Amino acid sequence: MFDKVLIANRGEIALRIERACKELGISTVAVHSTADADAMHVKLADECVCIGPPAASESYLNIPQILAACEITNADAVHPGYGFLAENARFAEILEEHGIAFIGPTSEHIRLMGDKIKAKEKAASLGIPVVPGSEGPVTDDDAAALAEEIGFPVLVKASAGGGGRGMQVARTAEELPVAFATARAEAKAAFGDDTLYMEKYLSHPRHIEIQVIGDGRGQAVHLGERECSLQRRHQKIWEEAPSPALNGDERDAIGATVAQAVAEMGYRGVGTVEFLYEGGEFYFIEMNTRLQVEHPVTEMITGIDLVIEQIRIASGAPLSFCQKDVRYEGHAIECRINAENPSTFMPSPGRITQFHPPGGLGVRMDSGAYAGYTIPAYYDSLIGKLIVHGRTRNDCLMRLRRALGEFVIEGIETTIPLFASLVAEPDIANGAYDIHWLERYLEKP
Ligand code: ADP
Numbered sequence: 001m002f003d004k005v006l007i008a009n010r011g012e013i014a015l016r017i018e019r020a021c022k023e024l025g026i027s028t029v030a031v032h033s034t035a036d037a038d039a040m041h042v043k044l045a046d047e048c049v050c051i052g053p054p055a056a057s058e059s060y061l062n063i064p065q066i067l068a069a070c071e072i073t074n075a076d077a078v079h080p081g082y083g084f085l086a087e088n089a090r091f092a093e094i095l096e097e098h099g100i101a102f103i104g105p106t107s108e109h110i111r112l113m114g115d116k117i118k119a120k121e122k123a124a125s126l127g128i129p130v131v132p133g134s135e136g137p138v139t140d141d142d143a144a145a146l147a148e149e150i151g152f153p154v155l156v157k158a159s160a161g162g163g164g165r166g167m168q169v170a171r172t173a174e175e176l177p178v179a180f181a182t183a184r185a186e187a188k189a190a191f192g193d194d195t196l197y198m199e200k201y202l203s204h205p206r207h208i209e210i211q212v213i214g215d216g217r218g219q220a221v222h223l224g225e226r227e228c229s230l231q232r233r234h235q236k237i238w239e240e241a242p243s244p245a246l247n248g249d250e251r252d253a254i255g256a257t258v259a260q261a262v263a264e265m266g267y268r269g270v271g272t273v274e275f276l277y278e279g280g281e282f283y284f285i286e287m288n289t290r291l292q293v294e295h296p297v298t299e300m301i302t303g304i305d306l307v308i309e310q311i312r313i314a315s316g317a318p319l320s321f322c323q324k325d326v327r328y329e330g331h332a333i334e335c336r337i338n339a340e341n342p343s344t345f346m347p348s349p350g351r352i353t354q355f356h357p358p359g360g361l362g363v364r365m366d367s368g369a370y371a372g373y374t375i376p377a378y379y380d381s382l383i384g385k386l387i388v389h390g391r392t393r394n395d396c397l398m399r400l401r402r403a404l405g406e407f408v409i410e411g412i413e414t415t416i417p418l419f420a421s422l423v424a425e426p427d428i429a430n431g432a433y434d435i436h437w438l439e440r441y442l443e444k445p
Contacts (some may be wrong), residue, residue: 002026002101007041007412008066012384013291017079020307029073031066033059035376040368047073054378060084063091065278067244070100077101077314079150079307083380086290087114100146103314105289106216113271113287117159117197122190123273123284126261131276131283133199143172143180146198148386150442152200156180158194164234165190190279202283204434205276207231208243211298212257213306215313216268218341221323222255223306226272229435230422232345232442237415238422240333241301244393244431245277246432254282255352259323270310272297276435293336293385296366300389331396332389335404335419337367338381342418349377353411358403362396364391375412382412392430397423 005021006029007014014030018041021028030045031035035054042048049069052059059065061084063302080086080103089111092102104110113119124130135147137159146390147170149156154178166187170179180196188194203329206229214220219344227243228236242251256272272292275282295306304321334435339348367384369375375383388403390396402421407416422428427437 001318002311004073005073005079005103005311006031006066006070006073006075006076007045007079007081008085009038009079009083010039010041010060010061010367010379011208011370011382013081014039015044016366017081017307018044020271020305020311021079023305024308024311025309029069029075031060031069033218033378033390035378038373040370040373042333049073054376056084056379063094066096067100069100070095070098074178076098077103077311079103079311080177080290082290082293087288089114089119097351101314103310105267105270105271109265109267109291114291115159115163116157116286117195119287120197120284120411122265123261126264128257128259128261128273128284129275129282131199131202131285134197136197137195140180143198144176147173147176150198150200153203154200156183157197157199158183158191160187160191160195162191166196167234189408202276204436205229205278205283206243206245206434207236207271207274208246208277208282209274209292211270211272211292211295211306212258212262213270213309213313213319214219214262214265214267215319216266217318218263218266219319219322220259220263220267221319221321221326222259222262223302223304223326223425224255224328226292226294226297229433230438231435232438236294237336237338237417237438238333239297240393240396241297242274242331243277243327248293250280262356269305269313293382294334296364296385296387297334300387301328301330302326305368327354330389330391331393333396333400334385334387335400336382336413336415337384337409338383338384339375339383339412340415341413342415345391347376347377347381348413350412351375352409354408355410356406356408357384358386358406360403362399363387363403364389369409386419394429397429 004027030048044244087089089107092107168179168183169175212222230238355426364387
């Protein structure tokens with residue numbers, strides 16, 4: 001097992017990883033920018049190293065500085081969290097070249113899944129159902145013929161895509177040239193790579209993803225699904241497990257398909273295979289080769305600590321459980337608490353004057369916020385995640401309503417009022433929502 005892990009991240013996820021390390025008896029090194037000197041992840045770590053000025057490009061994305069921090073603290077592994085360098089294949093490679101373990105998959109698997117065209121080809125070859133669409137990149141010349149073949153509406157997507165950028169819908173042949181040009185320009189600007197592909201646009205799917213974990217030696221298990229259809233601009237805001245739309249047989253079938261594929265790849269570590277789900281069918285969209293923001297809902301219903309498993313596997317240990325040991329208990333919901341105006345979604349950085357998070361049975365708060373903490377304006381606006389567990393989905397919703405009512409954050413605006421209104425919506429209570437539901441709801445006067 002590792003002696004010392006450096007956490008190349010900030011905020012709630014850095015704290016989450018520190019907690020796992022402490023339970024395993026591993027020392028922790030926090031890194032931080034000058035803007036984060038007072039952050040909780042810095043205060044709770046055994047050691048800390050300042051790696052640069054506020055801009056992420058000069059601190060949390062600065063590979064030479066992070067390597068130097070590993071060298072001076074003698075860390076033997078790096079946990080990248082999510083975002084920042086978590087899916088940077090070159091970073092994983094550089095660490096390996098320096099004899100430092102990367103707590104994640106091999107650089108080869110990160111690179112493969114980072115290319116969405118190759119990822120889709122690989123998934124299909126492993127027997128995972130994919131969205132019908134182009135095979136390989138699409139050029140300006142074959143776009144029209146291909147779109148006719150797939151059938152309108154179509155979605156033009158960037159091969160290097162992420163965060164919903166470089167994605168355009170064309171509903172008719174007339175709309176296609178503009179959609180194509182816009183996606184190309186967006187992809188070029190965001191990723192420096194304007195390779196595009198095309199998919200059938202599904203009109204009212206749900207977003208359902210499968211959590212997997214592999215030992216890198218051909219063994220893999222799945223931990224069921226997460227339902228992440230409540231999205232605004234392709235960003236998830238509320239996630240739950242299990243999905244209100246799946247039954248046990250569907251779960252076991254798609255889970256087994258995914259676990260088998262991941263085992264065949266020889267995948268090491270945790271990963272998430274994302275699907276759209278419509279009309280009882282699953283359609284692969286991408287695989288994320290890292291821990292996800294929404295991993296706690298899976299932990300709450302399985303009792304399995306995904307970060308501890310991740311660290312154990314990266315240190316060379318086998319999986320500590322097999323498929324038949326995985327049991328699902330009750331229901332869990334996560335709300336992403338952002339420092340944002342709940343109607344306009346404008347960021348609201350600043351000083352938190354009062355902070356009283358909810359507690360009690362079945363309530364988990366993953367957050368680095370505290371009274372007197374000033375949220376810097378340089379990073380994303382996630383300040384914490386409220387995760388609630390109950391014996392049934394209804395118990396979980398009632399507990400969530402109670403927990404939101406108890407939550408006090410003063411000095412900044414947060415998305416808590418949005419969640420309080422969502423809990424009261426009949427469609428939410430009935431689990432009757434798809435990926436477009438939230439945007440329609442937010443448009444209502
Ligand atoms: P990114 O990597 O940019 O997040 P994804 O491929 O994961 O892109 O898709 C993000 C979101 O876009 C999905 O959760 C879904 O809401 C929507 N989406 C993606 N592909 C399709 C499709 N073929 N039809 C309809 N919606 C889609």
